Amino acid sequence: MNKISFKIGLLFFVAIFLLESISMFFLHNNIIHSRVHDELSALQTRGNNHREVLQVSFHEETIKHIAMMEARTDSQVILTNPNGTIYMSSNKVTDEMKKIMKSTPKNVPHAGLILEDDWKKATYISSISPVVIDNKVNGYIYMFQNTLKIKNLISELNQHFLLAGVLSLLFMMIIITFLTRVVTHPLIQISEATKRISKGELSVSLPKLGKDEIGGLGESIRVLASDLDILKNERNEFLASISHELRTPLTYIKGYADIARRQDTSDADKDTYLGIIFEESVKLSKLVKELFNLAKMDENTFSIEKEEVHLQPYFQSIVEKVSPALKEHHLELFLECSAGLYAQIDPIRFEQVILNLLDNARKYSEPFTKISLIVSEESGKTHIKVIDQGRGIPEEDLPRIFERFYRVDKSRARSLGGTGLGLAIVKQLVESHGGTVAVTSSKYAGTTFEIVL
Ligand SMILES: Nc1ncnc2c1ncn2[C@@H]1O[C@H](COP(=O)(O)OP(=O)(O)OP(=O)(O)O)[C@@H](O)[C@H]1O
Ligand SMILES: [Mg+2]
Incomplete structure (x- = not known):
């Protein structure tokens, strides 16, 4: 794995991971909230239903009937008289239930109240519905339901979420690996090519990288490398030519100077040789001057004043x-x-x-x-x-x-x-x-x- 793939991959991963975690968190909370809300309102509705029945016929017979009905379900009903004394219960009344019943407020609205909704800590969730006959509170219907059911439901939900999370993480990793490959592959090829160019291998071939900016970059690098190649060859040729051009007049100058300084050379010959030496020096200085001018033109330090x-x-x-x-x-x-x-x-x-x-x-x-x-x-x-x-x-x-x-x-x-x-x-x-x-x-x-x- 190269650095750039790792960087891009990590960036993708962190971004998607954050996004997914946040959305999963909200989804999870919403589902739990609505599940609990459903359970609570179902409990309240049942209590209210019992209450409606009792308001119509407040008889021993009806009360027994209600107790019997609730005994078959996973919830429990308790009927008290207005001062809170238990009159009937479909199951055994636990201490926890009594504690919840003690927290009953003074005025309970006719639509009833949720007394306990803490499904995490408490053993029961609970609701209360007042039985009102002739505008007088005749008693209270308490409903209880063990929170174990909700807890199980939620732990099941958590397991689903965990599974979905792990799976999507895995899937995400595969996609990211693939995507980063696609994105970084041409960049890596370019970087390798430039490395080779900097080592002097100027005839690099880059594969077609497409028509986008990266493809353009590859093309520019290819052109640059071949320009560099041409320039290098030109420079070598140029240097070879210069040394050759300089050598010829210098050979003359050296040779004739050598003969001219000999004792046995006549003055007339010396004059001729010195003449040749002078001519060659003039040529040399012309050459050097022109080369210098050309170099200046190359550098663009040469100004044209039109x-x-x-x-x-x-x-x-x-x-x-x-x-x-x-x-x-x-x-x-x-x-x-x-x-x-x-x-x-x-x-x-x-x-x-x-x-x-x-x-x-x-x-x-x-x-x-x-x-x-x-x-x-x-x-x-x-x-x-x-x-x-x-x-x-x-x-x-x-x-x-x-x-x-x-x-x-x-x-x-x-x-x-x-x-x-x-x-x-x-x-x-x-x-x-x-x-x-x-x-x-x-x-x-x-x-x-x-x-x-
Ligand atoms: N008018 C021309 N007729 C025939 N050949 C020419 C003509 N102009 C240039 N050339 C050829 O092109 C070559 C290059 O010309 P260029 O002017 O660059 O160099 P040069 O005349 O040899 O030297 P320099 O101009 O530097 O004194 C010459 O050597 C010559 O062979
Ligand atoms: Mg010429």
Whole structure:
């Protein structure tokens, strides 16, 4: 038995037990009360009946008749004269009876009185009915009945109640055990699954737990576990990539530093080596800076400060900035943007996005081709396209190019100075602007990146 089942079961049990005890207690009391009341009023009625008879004919004959009738029953009748002297009794008069008769009050109403109703303590219950003839009390009829009969009746009743109580308790326990199982089973399964997850077993499978809140909880936990799994794998891959990326420039730096410090290296060679060391250090610091930026974007500590930007002059200034570098590679950049366009962007961050895309277009295009930057508005959204006529991206690589460190051609991309972080940064920045970025490409025919804001 697990704790939660026990707790819920106990709670159910206590609640139902209390409810049942209270209702049984009241039922029991009511039954006893009405049984005793019945007995008392039956006794009183009999006494009154005898009295009626005597009022009609107060004769020796009638009195004898009444005594004889009562002698056959389990009750007893006593007739006294007005001052209390016993005139007739159907059975032997006991001391207890005399004691009860002494407690007779002065004025007994015509309907009679119950003299003793304490069936628990007294030996008899008793009633009195005055015999009134010509407005004068001629005597009293006392009725007695042994309380043993009521006591037996009640003890029988108690036994029934006990049996019913025990049976319903048993029944209740069975139902509660079953119910708590049903209620807690899915919770226990979830708790076991989470235990396994915390131990690192991320591929847990939870059975279908239904469509209610508990089922929803199970589903969320399953999703969480698989997200965690993906995240863990991503992190491992990422760390592996970082160490790999850092190792290459560091190897160069170490190797060339080692040769440069040798005595027999000529000054000219030393200069070359120092140049390489410097270049590699620049690459390293760029890499570290970009990684740091990405980490900040992940944490959301990176703030995007959007403002209304007039797009035509904004893109024009970017084009002017990059055109000289493109000219050097015999590439031409065309801007197409109508004058009336505005968008909510962070101008500095967004410039980085466009620069990264243009940088890729430059790096992966052959000389004497064309690059276009097309800005337009379609159904309230700003579309920005960067189109080149370069070598394109093979279809199988397309889904992965936004991943960190992913490059299509590792060696060539590296020789072009690529770290594979450019597009990852583009994606993060566009998404933190609330936009999307997509790529279409066909090999040798060029690549189009489209940003929708
Ligand atoms: N316009 C393009 N044409 C062809 N291939 C491209 C283009 N843009 C990106 N790629 C491919 O996608 C890869 C990832 O691009 P990304 O910008 O992330 O990295 P990178 O350019 O290699 O390095 P970095 O931008 O960090 O200097 C590139 O290595 C390249 O293979
Ligand atoms: Mg790039």
